[in-house]
Amino acid sequence: MSENTYSSYLHLDTLLSAQDCATDADSELLFLTIHQAKELWFKLMIHELEGARRALYAGDELRAYKILSRVHQIQLVQIRTWDVLSTLSPTEFQVFRESVGRDGASGFQSIQNREIEFLLGEKRRIRSFDTGESVRQVDVIAMHKDPVVQERLTRRCAEPSIYDATLNLLAQRFPDAGIEPRPAQGRDYTDSMADDPRVFAVWKRIYDDQDAHMSLFQLGERLIDLEDAFRRWRFRHLTTVARVIGRSTGTGGSAGLRYLQQTAIEGMEDFLYPELWQVRNAIFEGQ
Numbered sequence: 001m002s003e004n005t006y007s008s009y010l011h012l013d014t015l016l017s018a019q020d021c022a023t024d025a026d027s028e029l030l031f032l033t034i035h036q037a038k039e040l041w042f043k044l045m046i047h048e049l050e051g052a053r054r055a056l057y058a059g060d061e062l063r064a065y066k067i068l069s070r071v072h073q074i075q076l077v078q079i080r081t082w083d084v085l086s087t088l089s090p091t092e093f094q095v096f097r098e099s100v101g102r103d104g105a106s107g108f109q110s111i112q113n114r115e116i117e118f119l120l121g122e123k124r125r126i127r128s129f130d131t132g133e134s135v136r137q138v139d140v141i142a143m144h145k146d147p148v149v150q151e152r153l154t155r156r157c158a159e160p161s162i163y164d165a166t167l168n169l170l171a172q173r174f175p176d177a178g179i180e181p182r183p184a185q186g187r188d189y190t191d192s193m194a195d196d197p198r199v200f201a202v203w204k205r206i207y208d209d210q211d212a213h214m215s216l217f218q219l220g221e222r223l224i225d226l227e228d229a230f231r232r233w234r235f236r237h238l239t240t241v242a243r244v245i246g247r248s249t250g251t252g253g254s255a256g257l258r259y260l261q262q263t264a265i266e267g268m269e270d271f272l273y274p275e276l277w278q279v280r281n282a283i284f285e286g287q
């Protein structure tokens with residue numbers, strides 16, 4: 001066996017030889033590195049979200065809370081990195097945009113980003129490039145040309161999200177509430193959309209009597225942290241794109257800024273965890 005060193009353990013030979021720029025433009029290394037770093041963080045997020053989902057199905061909300069705290073910290077790092085990319089001026093990007101966006105290449109094709117969306121429970125908020133209509137994510141999977149990718153995303157979309165796993169836990173903890181169980185296996189969650197008055201009623205009980213339900217209350221607040229950061233990630237992408245390419249169309253084939261604006265704004269009106277937002281309305285409406 002070869003000697004274990006810092007660089008052999010980290011596979012630095014492979015990692016640091018992957019910054020293979022397509023042009024000689026000075027700022028391309030920034031662009032490439034940011035994207036690669038984001039994909040590495042995405043990989044870790046997927047791993048952690050799967051762990052949180054397992055913990056929820058095992059009935060261990062404290063462990064899930066611990067893991068989701070880590071996911072949230074990763075989201076905050078991800079949001080912060082848009083500031084680094086924002087140092088890219090339009091003229092710097094113009095020099096290499098056509099080369100890196102050749103053949104329709106775009107962040108839209110990030111498979112891991114979609115997997116994170118599915119694990120978080122985001123299965124519908126996407127805009128058709130052709131009609132601009134809001135469509136289900138599963139219906140645009142076909143835009144990925146590779147059948148292996150299509151299969152991977154279709155399977156992932158059918159899996160329960162962390163919110164499905166949370167609602168399953170609530171169904172077990174509050175058997176009198178009539179919440180429908182959402183088992184880990186044997187069900188297709190492609191169309192899983194929460195917005196259920198019975199779920200709202202349970203969250204309201206939890207928020208009204210936090211001392212009695214402290215761990216579930218903390219879990220609820222952590223889910224809000226995740227959704228809040230998810231929105232901010234999208235808004236920072238949008239504001240970065242606005243300053244770098246203005247209103248020009250996307251290399252992936254969308255209307256560019258307008259497409260990103262629509263999805264970001266919809267995220268303020270169409271919730272991942274609707275009942276947790278309804279609880280906020282109810283508290284201030286005195287219900």
Ligand code: HEM
Pocket residue numbers: 034035038039085088093105106107108109110113126237240241244245249250251252253254255256257259260263
């Ligand atoms: C200067 C840098 C960037 C520009 C100008 C840009 C531009 C765009 C545009 C215009 C779209 C819409 C789809 C299209 O027509 O291509 C898009 C989508 C997307 N981009 Fe970026 N982007 C940039 C950086 C990044 C980075 C660093 C990431 C991180 C991985 C990223 C991830 C995504 C994702 C995930 C989508 C799909 C969003 C959705 O469908 O809701 N982008 N980008």
